[in-house]
Amino acid sequence: MPAPSPPPTYLYKILPSAPRSPLPPRLPLSDLDRTDGYIHLSTSAQVPGTADKFFGAAAELWLLKIKYEVLAVGTDGDGTVKKEGSAEVRWEEVGRGCFAHLYGADLGEGNVEEVLRVKREGTWGESLELEW
Template sequence: MAAPSPPPNYLYKILPSAPPSPLPDRLPLSDLDKNDGYIHLSTSQQVPGTADKWFNDFTELWLLKIKYETLASGTDGPGQAKEGAQIKWEEVGRGVFAHFYNGDLGKGNVAEAFKVEKGSSWTELKLEW
């Protein structure tokens, strides 16, 4: 599937707890990402629905904000292009989501890590496209 047009400036990885600080070259994969063989990512418009569906019991989450161009170029780890690292847009149930294959997230491709808090629902969350 093709990327949204125009493509997002950022993609987000939802974490249930704070990532290490400072970020390492490579963050450990979640069990879900290990099992599926790619890193699950969301656009700013998808994060609220994903958080509401999969993280509804949490009152705070951490988000990794990643420049889309960085991942689209295959940048992995400490700013190095990794052969085979790529974003694929794939249809999953309720939409088309970005999946990062053959790469890792870490200080070389995560622009920012920040905490978000749940209001009455995660669907109220607004993020930068």
């Protein structure tokens, strides 16, 4: 499935706890990402629903903010650009929408722009204001 048009400026990875600081070149995969064989990502519009569905009981979350164009060219977690086709973002239909999945690369200091700590106040939708 093609990327949304226009593509988002940022994608987000939701984490239930703080990542190591400073970020390493390769963050460990979640159990879900390891099982599925790709890294689950969300657009700013998708983060609140995903957070409510999978992290509804959490009082705080950590978000990795990643420029879409950095991932789209195949930038790995260590900052190297992999050869064409070996690292890619695929937009795939999932029951409740079209989501970005990162194949063949890791997240880390070389492709994560910012780490955001977010405290829940009400629903995640009421607590989150993210850049598209």
